[in-house]
Amino acid sequence: MTKVLKKKGKIESFNPNKIKGSLQKATIDAGYSLDEKKDIINQVFNNINKKIDEEKEIKSETIKMCLLTELDKCEPYIAKSWRRFDDKYKSR
Numbered sequence: 001m002t003k004v005l006k007k008k009g010k011i012e013s014f015n016p017n018k019i020k021g022s023l024q025k026a027t028i029d030a031g032y033s034l035d036e037k038k039d040i041i042n043q044v045f046n047n048i049n050k051k052i053d054e055e056k057e058i059k060s061e062t063i064k065m066c067l068l069t070e071l072d073k074c075e076p077y078i079a080k081s082w083r084r085f086d087d088k089y090k091s092r
Contacts, residue, residue, distance in 0.1 A: 002058060003056065014058075019048055029084075037078070040074055040078070052066075
């Protein structure tokens with residue numbers, strides 16, 4: 001199982017539900033319903049899971065950058081929403 005190296009040095013097991021939840025929150029924050037963007041969410045989620053499954057250990061920042069890259073390709077407004085959330089809440 002892949003281990004995730006968090007920003008503050010903590011290591012935890014990869015939890016794909018965290019990615020799915022983050023994608024759903026960013027979609028809703030961008031003004032879409034989950035039904036509207038279900039295919040995009042699943043596509044991004046599956047692409048990220050494939051990349052992560054290839055790694056033994058990955059930084060949380062790398063996961064975030066992969067997610068944003070995928071979102072920028074197929075749904076830039078959701079990517080923008082994600083970045084706005086990060087700027088507002090994660091920089092504290």
